[in-house]
Amino acid sequence: MLNVTCRSWLASESGGSATRDADCSAVIASKLAPTGSAIVLGFLLFAAALLLSACASQPPLPEQTPNLSLPLQLHIQRLRAEQRQDWVLVIQREGPGIRWSMMDLLGIPQARQKLVDGTWHADGLLPPNPEARELFAALLFALTPRDELHGNYPAAWQHGAQRTLPERWDVRYSQPMSFELNLPKGPKYQVTPLSGEAP
Template identity: 70%
Template structure:
């Protein structure tokens, strides 16, 4: 109870900040300060380290984008045009989604064909594909697209708490989708950017 009260009233700059999906992102320096103040004078540095490690682990788990209980039945392969809807930052990408053994492969490139992000989704876990550096924003986008592309009849089983009414679908406090067609929609992040998604025709590169 003492620790809970100290954590509740502890403040240090912007130690708690909401990311684009509404999850808590805890500042590392703030966690260190909290751990230092929670630890009595006689407690060793090991205890402080453990407190910091636990807080960081909880923060990492909270920030992960939701994934379906099972990979939905998608009409793969798919090629999609992704457009970032920001007046001061126009960006376009091509996304190729392919089935690979037991997982799904996501490959995003710019309009010049330069790879931007590559990921594999296997057993509800993202794995890097190739030598591109980690891209948390791309993983969030891919997870949101997977939610948007999930067939309506599979929605309730894969995303408890999600709802769809007509051409609007939502995972509250995370993603909002407005459909023109099943593969033509606008994706909104509550505290982040919006994307326009449209299908591309042609052979998979």
């Protein structure tokens, strides 16, 4: 069995300069632990990476909030891989912002967000829902009046019944408030105004 004392380990590490006894665990821990500046630098790099990934994943928003006829109630069908989900979305003004409340057909809340001064804010205690936030931003794009489109989304274009924000959203209208919304990596949504009947 190999028996290594604290003094002999320190001496081998420091070229024989360790001459006094010390608490072995504290000395070894201090030798092995990273310096404070290395910890801070690592934390800053990690935080910067998180911030960059968060910024890259944020859906685009208009330059100014478009003039929407609110409140709106929409039936949203989410279509992906032969599966369909149905939601009800209520969009309404609330103070200086717009409140987006989505629920399933049983009335169970799925997502709530408020758009205030060009920034999304959580509304209520529901957990974050990045897909719903992307959907809400895409719907804002789709519902933007045509004469406000280029001022709010400079990269967007519309030709006839098709509106596109390149590499982000594609909208195909059958009526002004009825449309199909496609995301590049899915899913696809069918959006229609909500009547008094269940969808």
